[in-house]
Amino acid sequence: MAVTISRENVFFAFGSQLKAAARIEQGEEILLQTHDCFEGQIQTTSDLVDALDWGHVNPATGPLYITGTRPGDILRIDILEIQIGQQSSMVTIPGEGALGDVITQMETAILKLDGNQLVFKDKVRITTHPMIGVIGVAPAAGEVPTGTPGAHGGNMDCTLIAAGNRVYFTVGVEGAMFGAGDLHAAMGDGEIVVCGAETPGAVRFRADVVELPGLPTPFVETKDLVATIFSAPTIDEAAQGAIHNMADFLTRFADIGLNDAGMLMSLVGQLKFCQVVDPLKTVRFEFPKAVLAEYDFRIV
Amino acid sequence: MAVTISRENVFFAFGSQLKAAARIEQGEEILLQTHDCFEGQIQTTSDLVDALDWGHVNPATGPLYITGTRPGDILRIDILEIQIGQQSSMVTIPGEGALGDVITQMETAILKLDGNQLVFKDKVRITTHPMIGVIGVAPAAGEVPTGTPGAHGGNMDCTLIAAGNRVYFTVGVEGAMFGAGDLHAAMGDGEIVVCGAETPGAVRFRADVVELPGLPTPFVETKDLVATIFSAPTIDEAAQGAIHNMADFLTRFADIGLNDAGMLMSLVGQLKFCQVVDPLKTVRFEFPKAVLAEYDFRIV
Numbered sequence: 001m002a003v004t005i006s007r008e009n010v011f012f013a014f015g016s017q018l019k020a021a022a023r024i025e026q027g028e029e030i031l032l033q034t035h036d037c038f039e040g041q042i043q044t045t046s047d048l049v050d051a052l053d054w055g056h057v058n059p060a061t062g063p064l065y066i067t068g069t070r071p072g073d074i075l076r077i078d079i080l081e082i083q084i085g086q087q088s089s090m091v092t093i094p095g096e097g098a099l100g101d102v103i104t105q106m107e108t109a110i111l112k113l114d115g116n117q118l119v120f121k122d123k124v125r126i127t128t129h130p131m132i133g134v135i136g137v138a139p140a141a142g143e144v145p146t147g148t149p150g151a152h153g154g155n156m157d158c159t160l161i162a163a164g165n166r167v168y169f170t171v172g173v174e175g176a177m178f179g180a181g182d183l184h185a186a187m188g189d190g191e192i193v194v195c196g197a198e199t200p201g202a203v204r205f206r207a208d209v210v211e212l213p214g215l216p217t218p219f220v221e222t223k224d225l226v227a228t229i230f231s232a233p234t235i236d237e238a239a240q241g242a243i244h245n246m247a248d249f250l251t252r253f254a255d256i257g258l259n260d261a262g263m264l265m266s267l268v269g270q271l272k273f274c275q276v277v278d279p280l281k282t283v284r285f286e287f288p289k290a291v292l293a294e295y296d297f298r299i300v
Numbered sequence: 301m302a303v304t305i306s307r308e309n310v311f312f313a314f315g316s317q318l319k320a321a322a323r324i325e326q327g328e329e330i331l332l333q334t335h336d337c338f339e340g341q342i343q344t345t346s347d348l349v350d351a352l353d354w355g356h357v358n359p360a361t362g363p364l365y366i367t368g369t370r371p372g373d374i375l376r377i378d379i380l381e382i383q384i385g386q387q388s389s390m391v392t393i394p395g396e397g398a399l400g401d402v403i404t405q406m407e408t409a410i411l412k413l414d415g416n417q418l419v420f421k422d423k424v425r426i427t428t429h430p431m432i433g434v435i436g437v438a439p440a441a442g443e444v445p446t447g448t449p450g451a452h453g454g455n456m457d458c459t460l461i462a463a464g465n466r467v468y469f470t471v472g473v474e475g476a477m478f479g480a481g482d483l484h485a486a487m488g489d490g491e492i493v494v495c496g497a498e499t500p501g502a503v504r505f506r507a508d509v510v511e512l513p514g515l516p517t518p519f520v521e522t523k524d525l526v527a528t529i530f531s532a533p534t535i536d537e538a539a540q541g542a543i544h545n546m547a548d549f550l551t552r553f554a555d556i557g558l559n560d561a562g563m564l565m566s567l568v569g570q571l572k573f574c575q576v577v578d579p580l581k582t583v584r585f586e587f588p589k590a591v592l593a594e595y596d597f598r599i600v
Binding site for chain 2: 262
């Protein structure tokens with residue numbers, strides 16, 4: 001039976017100064033309830049973004065003090081399950097997002113859940129693939145708004161951050177001060193209009209410190225691949241960061257020579273977009289575990 | 301029986317001033333033989349890039365004058381088959397590519413073909429997915445080196461440009477002056493060290509003018525999706541171009557309202573990297589045909 005953390009425990013910046021909502025133990029199952037990215041302010045197609053209280057956008061649930069975590073530790077989050085709500089919302093916001101220069105009309109769409117599909121305007125049925133938009137730990141210094149991604153995690157909007165996968169962070173402060181929110185029932189890479197199918201829900205997870213000192217984080221592991229994630233002011237810089245972090249991982253952890261690492265990254269690695277619409281842009285680099293196995297490396 | 305165009309017909313810039321290697325008819329099957337991107341200069345691991353004659357890098361085969369094509373026409377290339385060689389090569393070049401700042405040793409790797417797999421250093425087996433690196437038409441004015449991508453096509457290094465798929469170009473000059481080359485037996489999105497598995501080979505294709513005036517090109521169609529492709533000095537600009545071209549396509553061709561187009565692009569569209577290492581960077585935006593069908597649109 002998982003320990004439940006209620007979605008009333010909202011916070012709006014990852015930082016060391018916040019009071020923990022709760023203390024949790026490593027290895028214990030936690031059910032973290034989350035608001036949608038609008039903290040429930042959008043329920044019908046009449047709820048337009050001009051009526052939003054922007055002080056209540058992008059809430060994360062937490063922060064959680066994880067016992068026995070210290071700065072520099074690598075924290076592994078095993079995402080066991082993502083529960084989503086019976087409806088999701090999407091909005092258009094003139095001036096915002098990758099089409100903000102041409103979109104002139106505010107609009108809200110409500111997508112009802114029907115089995116494992118979302119229904120868009122009674123026309124298009126989309127199979128859900130629930131993911132976590134905001135997830136991270138407090139940075140070593142300062143505060144980062146929950147709407148911004150960075151080295152600490154945050155609003156990365158990475159479609160790999162889904163049930164069955166693992167996310168790794170570098171602990172910045174004692175207790176880690178972990179939190180998550182901003183679930184999407186579905187989203188495409190890029191997040192063109194600054195939202196996926198925004199939904200309230202809950203994340204069932206376990207947190208553990210693992211012996212991977214110096215792992216370039218944020219880092220994701222799925223059944224088939226590992227991925228570095230990097231956020232920066234431009235996509236060009238984010239791509240450079242994700243690529244260099246993967247080369248660093250392959251050479252230092254998997255003990256693959258730099259030339260082999262580079263050629264294999266060119267051959268079977270995939271540079272991918274997470275999002276291009278937040279205050280920093282986020283890119284990931286994916287590399288197949290099957291190739292790591294040929295070099296006798298397994299992450300755990 | 302396809303008309304064969306020999307790989308001796310090399311050219312190094314897409315431009316209107318070139319003499320056509322041959323005239324071909326719309327609808328006829330053509331087998332275009334191609335050199336690898338080094339014009340065969342690299343055959344063994346002893347052939348390093350410092351001995352390359354760079355005047356013979358990135359050859360395309362052609363150009364082909366396609367009868368009945370005029371400026372502004374939309375030219376559809378049906379890629380029927382891609383044949384690859386018995387070995388492919390990869391190189392590392394200090395100072396070049398996305399890891400050029402850390403790679404210090406020149407190296408050449410030769411990957412033998414074994415069935416439908418490439419063998420990298422007797423260690424890693426990679427299933428081939430042959431694709432065309434360089435493909436395009438002459439621009440309306442001026443010349444573009446075959447190593448550079450652009451609105452005319454060229455060195456886009458897009459993994460979707462593969463057998464069974466279609467590529468669309470806007471004809472720039474009478475006769476189109478089409479050409480292709482730079483086949484890869486396999487490549488990951490990003491093309492980190494500026495090469496995939498570089499191979500000689502041949503492309504069997506058909507060219508036809510189609511009635512899609514104003515289509516934002518280059519444009520790709522596969523069994524399941526359509527994609528816009530855009531190249532620009534920075535990835536940020538290339539992403540903006542690919543996104544806006546897709547919004548333009550969805551609104552003008554598929555008659556989807558701009559807000560619906562934007563929300564669906566955010567929900568089920570995928571912004572993807574082609575390459576980040578050529579003189580211009582190339583990004584594509586993929587959108588599922590199944591959603592177009594719900595709006596009663598089919599491209600042909």
